[in-house]
Amino acid sequence: MRGRFANSMIHKRSLYLILAGVSVALGLCGCAGTSSEAKKAASRAAQVWKPSGPSASGPTLAIVGGRRITMRDVDSVLATAPPAIREEYSDPAEFKTLVERIAQQWALYLEAEKTGIEDDPAYRRELATAQRQMLIKYYYQKAMRSLPAIPDSAMQRFYEQHPDEFKVSGRARVRHIQAPTLAKAREVVKRLRSGSTWEEVCTKYSNDKGSATTGGLLGYVTTDSDLVPAIGKAPAIVAAAFKLKEGETSEPLKSDRGWHVIRADQQSPAGQLPFKDVTPRIRASLEGERNDLFESTLMDSLKRQYGIVLFPDSVQAALNPARSPAELFAQAQADVSPRDRIELFERLISKFPNDKSAVQAAFMIGFTYAEELKDYPAARAAFEKFLREHPDSDLVPSAKWMIENMGSGTPPPGVGSPSGGSLEVLPAPGGDSKNSKP
Structure with missing residues (x-):
């Protein structure tokens, strides 16, 4: 079941x-x-x-x-x-x-x-969108099928003109027997040349216990790098791997890990991949270039044919729709970064200097410097500027109170933290918010 x-x-x-x-x-x-x-x-x-x-x-x-x-x-x-x-x-x-x-x-x-779901307006809109997409898809596929095939001569020419793209490094698979000293490494060489098998000597004498049970297999090295798997940078080992014939044993070789005796097999020299082996890759590359050129040409043609016109100013306005002073003030209040909040308040003041939200924003700049950033000199300068520019505002007593008491830890009555939500009117200390004015 x-x-x-x-x-x-x-x-x-x-x-x-x-x-x-x-x-x-x-x-x-x-x-x-x-x-x-x-x-x-x-x-x-x-x-x-x-x-x-x-x-x-x-x-x-x-x-x-x-x-x-x-x-x-x-x-x-x-x-x-x-x-x-x-x-x-x-x-x-x-x-x-x-x-x-x-x-x-x-x-x-x-x-x-x-x-009768076929008559549902939402269904019909989605169906129309799907139909448009299918038409575009099949039109484009049909146009692509009509493009000429990439000739063999073009692929051959690309192969000859870009030889570096088809170069391959030589590589060889390396096995090693690691010894702690030169004397031990020479003893390993002696035993191998006296008839002992590689596996026997590797198991008994290699102090790389991780590879000793697998015949000392390290992996592949290449002619374009001095790195040896599990060893690190070891140019002497890499060089020897490409000089040895298969089955030959190297002389002791030094690395940062100790001494090594190596053997190499599955060697392949550096060179260039045959043309027949890279034909699919070349064809895909040339077809991609052909398709990109076709699409660019097609779009330019359609732009002229159907009079495509973009309006950058409208695009920018759509991304950044106009906001009222109150909306800009709310946006600034909601920002979690005090410095970003101050910058947004300053933008509001610059754009709508005569709006009551700008008066509130000017006060909140000083308040944010004092209560959140603890930058009292900047706060004092902001409040003094506020008093010069808005001497008739109901927030004047609050600004004076802040100048005298900021840093004491007690905000003026009626003034909340900017993170506390929207703030349309900041009342004077002890004042009535309903009757307040900027």
Whole structure:
């Protein structure tokens, strides 16, 4: 019996296939017909149906509202799925589940059609968008197919003109026996040359226990680098790896890790990849350049043909819509950074110097310097400027109070922290906010 998880996975895979193959709902190959016919079929009672003779669409697997679902329909859905998912549906139980899902999807389509969802404005807008995208897609694909193929001569010319792009480094696979001293390394060489096998000596004498059990295998080195896997920078080992013949043993070699005796195999010299091996890569590169040129030329042509005109000022205005002084003040109040908040207050004052929000902003600059940044000289300068420019404001007593008392830890009555929310009018100490004015 299938567990809950397995059944859930089957359902998800089936749903994926149904959604991927949207043609199931709108164009089942064995269910062709007009919308009016579908509506009539859906309104009729369930019918008893028996398969007829052989069909080019394959065997009939199910019937929904008088409509056949055939093997061709299932194949059209499976064709949209990745190979791994297609393979899973070779299992009879999961194939049956897929057929059931396709039948359910068709039933949902008939029900949606019967309820008149086709007349829903939102549906029609989305359908129109999808149609535009499909038209663009097929137009573009058709235009791309009409482009000339990349000739072999162009690929050969590219290969000859860009030799550096196809150069490959030499590489060799290295094994080592690591010894702590030169004397021990020489003993290793002596034993190897006297007939002991590499594996025996490596297991017994190498003090690199991590590789001793694998024949001292380190990995590959290349001619364009002095790095040796698990060793680090070791130019002597790299150089020897490309001088040794396969099966030969090196003399002791020094690295920062100690002394090494190495062997190398699977050597390949540096050189240039053959043309036949890089043809697919060259073709893809040239096709990309061709396609980019085609698209650029096409867009320039369409721009002229249809009179495309952009309005940069309008684009900028759309990104930064005009805001009222009160909105700018609220934006500044909401900013979590005191310095950014001060900058936003200054912008508000510069843009709307005569608005009451600018008066409040001028006061809040001093308040922010004093209460949050503890920059009392800057706060004093801001409050003194406020008093000079707004001598009739109801906030004058608060500004004077701040000059005399800032740093004491007690804000003036009625004045809240900028982070406390929107602040339209800051009342004087002990004043009535309803009767206050800037």
